[in-house]
Amino acid sequence: MTRRPLNPYFVLALAIMLPGAGHVAIGRAPRGLVFAFFTLLFMVLTYMTTTPDQSFIGRHAGGLFIWALSLPDVYRRARMDYLAATFARR
Structure with a gap:
């Protein structure tokens, strides 16, 4: 028995709260863990290569960029799964 796909908006909300979730x-899961790892890695790298007078966004820009890239990716994948399950039931 396969489980019903989650609503894409719910999945997007999870991804907004925690990268990779x-x-x-x-x-x-492997794709999510890769996004979470690289988000953390690039946050640390940009934090270490910027000066303390930068804003929070500036100090963590690398990780925020990766996190922002993951949002449309997870939404698109969740929506495709959701629509495929919806049309398969008809």
Whole structure:
């Protein structure tokens, strides 16, 4: 028995709260963990290479960029799964 796909907006909300969580929720854990790892890695790298007088956004820009890239990716994948399950039931 397969489980019903999650609502894409719910998956997007998970991904907004915690990078990689949306991917894990839709069953793509390796992809989600890669996004989470690189988000953290690039946050640390940009934090270490900027000066203390930069804003929070500036000090963590690398990680925020990766996190922002993960949001449309997880939404698109969740929506495709959701629509495929919807049309398969008809």
